[in-house]
Amino acid sequence: MFKLTFLGTSSGVPTKNRNVTALALQTSLNRDWWLVDCGEATQHRLQHIALTVHDLAGICITHIHGDHSYGLPGLLASAAMTGRKRPLILIAPLAVKAWLDATILHTELFLPFPLIHVDVASEQLVHQESGLSIERHHLSHRAPSVGFRFAVETSKWKLDSAALRARGVPSGPLWGKLQAGQDVVLDDGSVLAAADFRVADVQRAVAVIGGDNDNPALLAEACAGAQVLVHESTYTEAILQKVGPGPTHSSVQRVAQFAAEIGLPNLILTHFSARYDNPQGMAELEAEARLHYAGTLFLAEDFASYELDAGGVLRKLSAQ
Amino acid sequence: MFKLTFLGTSSGVPTKNRNVTALALQTSLNRDWWLVDCGEATQHRLQHIALTVHDLAGICITHIHGDHSYGLPGLLASAAMTGRKRPLILIAPLAVKAWLDATILHTELFLPFPLIHVDVASEQLVHQESGLSIERHHLSHRAPSVGFRFAVETSKWKLDSAALRARGVPSGPLWGKLQAGQDVVLDDGSVLAAADFRVADVQRAVAVIGGDNDNPALLAEACAGAQVLVHESTYTEAILQKVGPGPTHSSVQRVAQFAAEIGLPNLILTHFSARYDNPQGMAELEAEARLHYAGTLFLAEDFASYELDAGGVLRKLSAQ
Numbered sequence: 001m002f003k004l005t006f007l008g009t010s011s012g013v014p015t016k017n018r019n020v021t022a023l024a025l026q027t028s029l030n031r032d033w034w035l036v037d038c039g040e041a042t043q044h045r046l047q048h049i050a051l052t053v054h055d056l057a058g059i060c061i062t063h064i065h066g067d068h069s070y071g072l073p074g075l076l077a078s079a080a081m082t083g084r085k086r087p088l089i090l091i092a093p094l095a096v097k098a099w100l101d102a103t104i105l106h107t108e109l110f111l112p113f114p115l116i117h118v119d120v121a122s123e124q125l126v127h128q129e130s131g132l133s134i135e136r137h138h139l140s141h142r143a144p145s146v147g148f149r150f151a152v153e154t155s156k157w158k159l160d161s162a163a164l165r166a167r168g169v170p171s172g173p174l175w176g177k178l179q180a181g182q183d184v185v186l187d188d189g190s191v192l193a194a195a196d197f198r199v200a201d202v203q204r205a206v207a208v209i210g211g212d213n214d215n216p217a218l219l220a221e222a223c224a225g226a227q228v229l230v231h232e233s234t235y236t237e238a239i240l241q242k243v244g245p246g247p248t249h250s251s252v253q254r255v256a257q258f259a260a261e262i263g264l265p266n267l268i269l270t271h272f273s274a275r276y277d278n279p280q281g282m283a284e285l286e287a288e289a290r291l292h293y294a295g296t297l298f299l300a301e302d303f304a305s306y307e308l309d310a311g312g313v314l315r316k317l318s319a320q
Numbered sequence: 321m322f323k324l325t326f327l328g329t330s331s332g333v334p335t336k337n338r339n340v341t342a343l344a345l346q347t348s349l350n351r352d353w354w355l356v357d358c359g360e361a362t363q364h365r366l367q368h369i370a371l372t373v374h375d376l377a378g379i380c381i382t383h384i385h386g387d388h389s390y391g392l393p394g395l396l397a398s399a400a401m402t403g404r405k406r407p408l409i410l411i412a413p414l415a416v417k418a419w420l421d422a423t424i425l426h427t428e429l430f431l432p433f434p435l436i437h438v439d440v441a442s443e444q445l446v447h448q449e450s451g452l453s454i455e456r457h458h459l460s461h462r463a464p465s466v467g468f469r470f471a472v473e474t475s476k477w478k479l480d481s482a483a484l485r486a487r488g489v490p491s492g493p494l495w496g497k498l499q500a501g502q503d504v505v506l507d508d509g510s511v512l513a514a515a516d517f518r519v520a521d522v523q524r525a526v527a528v529i530g531g532d533n534d535n536p537a538l539l540a541e542a543c544a545g546a547q548v549l550v551h552e553s554t555y556t557e558a559i560l561q562k563v564g565p566g567p568t569h570s571s572v573q574r575v576a577q578f579a580a581e582i583g584l585p586n587l588i589l590t591h592f593s594a595r596y597d598n599p600q601g602m603a604e605l606e607a608e609a610r611l612h613y614a615g616t617l618f619l620a621e622d623f624a625s626y627e628l629d630a631g632g633v634l635r636k637l638s639a640q
Contacts, residue, residue: 013398016367020394040394041361047336064427066397070390074340074360077386078333095426102422106415107384108463143428 001028001152001205003317004230005305007045009270011234011249012067014041015277018302020067021270023209023230024051027152029131032057036148036209042071043078048303053079058089058127060134061096062211063145069096073103080111087114091126091134093144094119120146131155137222139213142248147210149222154310157181158201167192203310212271214248216258227312229264230300231255232271236288239273252285256292266314267293270300321348321472321525323637324550325625327365329590331554331569332387334361335597338622340387341590343529343550344371347472349451352377356468356529362391363398368623373399378409378447380454381416382531383465389416393423400431407434411446411454413464414439440466451475457542459533462568467530467551469542474630477501478521487512523630532591534568536578543582547632550620551575552591556608559593572605576612586634587613590620 003026008019020039024046026032033051035042038059046053053075061069069092079088090097097117103109118126120136121144127134135149159179161171169175169192174184178194185191206226208219216231223229233256234240234249252269259267269289276285282299289297296314298306305317323346328339340359344366346352353371355362358379366373373395381389389412399408410417417437423429438446440456441464447454455469479499481491489495489512494504498514505511526546528539536551543549553576554560554569572589579587589609596605602619609617616634618626625637 012401014364014367019364040391041364044334044339044361044364047334066393066427066429069427070394070397071360073386074390077390081332095428099423099426102426103419106419106422107386107389108415109386 001154001203001310002026002150002207002228002308003305004207004228004268004308005049005051006270006300006302007042007049008037008039009272009300009302010067010277011232011271011273013274014039015274018272018274018277019045020070022071023270024049025150025207025209026051027132027150028154029152031055034134034150035059037062037068037211038071038075039067040070040074043075045302053082054084054086056088058091060126060148060209061090061092062139062147062209063141063143064093064095064099065143065212068211069099072096072100073107073109076100076111076115077109080109080113084113087116089116089118089127091118091120091136091148093146094121135222137208137219139211139218140215140248141212142246143212145211145213147208147213147219147222149206149208149226151204151206153202153204155200155202157198160197160199164197167197205308205310205312207308212249214245214250214254216250216255219258220262223262223264226264228266228268228306228308228314229259230268230270233269233285233289234271234273236284239275252288253292256289259295260293264295265312266296266308268298268300268306268314272299321474321523321630322346322470322527322548322628323625324527324548324588324628325369325371326590326620326622327362327369328357328359329592329620329622330387330597331552331591331593333594334359335594338592338594338597339365340390342391343590344369345470345527345529346371347452347470348474349472351375354454354470355379357382357388357531358391358395359387360390360394363395365622373402374404374406376408378411380446380468380529381410381412382459382467382529383461383463384413384415384419385463385532388531389419392416392420393427393429396420396431396435397429400429400433404433407436409436409438409447411438411440411456411468413466414441415464455542457528457539459531459538460535460568461532462566463532465531465533467528467533467539467542469526469528469546471524471526473522473524475520475522477518480517480519484517487517525628525630525632527628532569534565534570534574536570536575539578540582543584546584548586548588548626548628548634549579549584550588550590553589553605553609554591554593556604559595572608573612576609579615580613584615585632586616586628588618588620588626588634592619
């Protein structure tokens with residue numbers, strides 16, 4: 001239903017292993033993908049995975065800080081230079097649009113495709129198309145920040161095979177016609193209406209991608225019915241206490257406790273302070289999460305993909 | 321005298337092997353270094369070499385285009401986040417400063433160090449300090465573009481050892497005192513004036529770093545007395561003819577002919593179109609250069625360093 005590929009998992013500054021924040025989100029609907037946040041060198045990350053900027057449907061920016069947005073001008077410039085014509089949706093705070101407008105003005109950046117800005121301060125439902133809706137939910141950070149709730153719905157026709165067998169129709173070409181919505185005439189002249197032998201098989205999934213935020217409970221509404229939450233956990237609780245509330249970030253403990261409280265089945269932590277970018281540091285973060293949360297847990301890695309299936313199971317795919 | 325380390329050698333868009341333009345310039349004067357152009361992800365490149373942003377004295381930007389400037393906000397933000405307090409010189413077109421001001425305003429970027437802007441449109445001598453001067457020279461490109469002439473001068477006292485031996489002074493501690501500028505008294509009571517037995521040994525070198533430019537001859541004045549020129553050569557002449565004059569770039573032929581005409585001893589070509597980022601492509605560029613230029617020639621590679629010694633010889637150091 002969803003495939004999430006992390007292009008950057010470091011907070012504030014890049015490290016050798018982890019870039020600043022960006023996440024590619026694909027759905028089972030089509031080839032389109034969405035980018036959530038666009039730290040510097042996101043376009044460089046894309047050169048190492050199978051996604052192209054031409055299939056990029058839109059970019060969602062959680063907040064204006066540079067480690068979530070400084071990759072935008074270069075990504076747009078490269079899309080322009082490599083011939084993109086397709087309109088691009090930009091769901092972002094007004095400050096991001098204002099900065100891009102200034103960038104276009106001062107740096108002689110010409111975009112040969114429409115950039116359609118949707119202000120996250122306007123409506124909660126920031127995007128809707130067949131099978132996909134995107135909502136924004138306000139968070140608590142020193143700059144205005146939002147999380148995005150991606151809800152996907154796929155529908156296909158499923159034959160009522162038991163009813164067909166009971167009616168004495170053997171599996172074969174007739175089944176295919178019924179599934180495609182065509183009524184069929186049997187050898188005995190009787191007619192089977194497709195509507196009587198097929199039902200819509202609807203699958204739904206919800207993934208919530210948080211921005212920088214020191215209060216995970218603000219995502220309670222967004223997480224209703226969600227299978228997976230991606231949330232920053234910049235520090236351990238002990239270091240967060242030491243650093244103080246100034247940076248307005250979350251600790252692992254805070255996020256893990258929230259996920260446990262709402263019974264969330266899958267949690268992916270990301271946006272780690274550079275101090276944890278070593279095996280001991282990551283083990284420390286994971287141990288703190290495990291103290292509070294018993295669901296499926298991942299600490300995101302750059303270039304790793306995580307796939308959520310229709311059964312609500314989240315699996316890590318191999319890093320590319 | 322100079323060490324040039326290429327952090328990006330691709331024109332317009334990054335490739336897997338080559339980032340967009342940036343060049344680190346070190347001199348034999350001190351630990352300071354200078355950055356010429358700052359394409360996106362320059363800060364990421366710096367994580368893989370021995371230079372730190374804390375020893376960065378200044379940044380020279382040749383022109384506003386994104387592939388030469390989009391790394392600035394992230395580099396400055398990371399310098400701020402990792403505690404830089406030292407003032408930073410920014411020698412750049414006014415448009416770069418205007419864009420950075422807009423970036424600081426819209427993206428809540430706080431710089432805890434002074435950023436001292438020197439407008440390249442003002443005077444030719446854009447920077448001068450003990451042993452180092454930097455001039456800008458106007459070029460021809462679709463956006464206003466300049467090249468930078470770095471002139472370095474080191475001076476140390478050299479003893480006139482022949483004269484000392486003729487005077488009957490054996491080598492030893494007295495020589496050290498004379499070299500340090502102290503007059504000395506011999507056992508026989510006679511006085512040797514340091515000024516009579518030492519001469520200043522002055523070494524000079526000039527490196528010219530061009531910006532985007534379709535007319536290398538504009539650097540004739542800058543190259544007077546220069547040992548090395550770094551210049552863009554985006555295409556072969558055949559492709560440049562095919563592409564037309566719109567991009568206002570140089571071909572390899574154009575640059576090589578200019579270097580030959582002025583008798584320049586060392587030439588480094590860079591800023592290659594992504595189409596040449598393969599062994600055949602680079603061989604094609606090199607062959608065209610060799611047709612016209614017989615001096616020391618290098619086609620720049622990312623992470624490669626080139627060292628110019630006091631004798632005017634340019635050597636490639638191993639890629640890091």
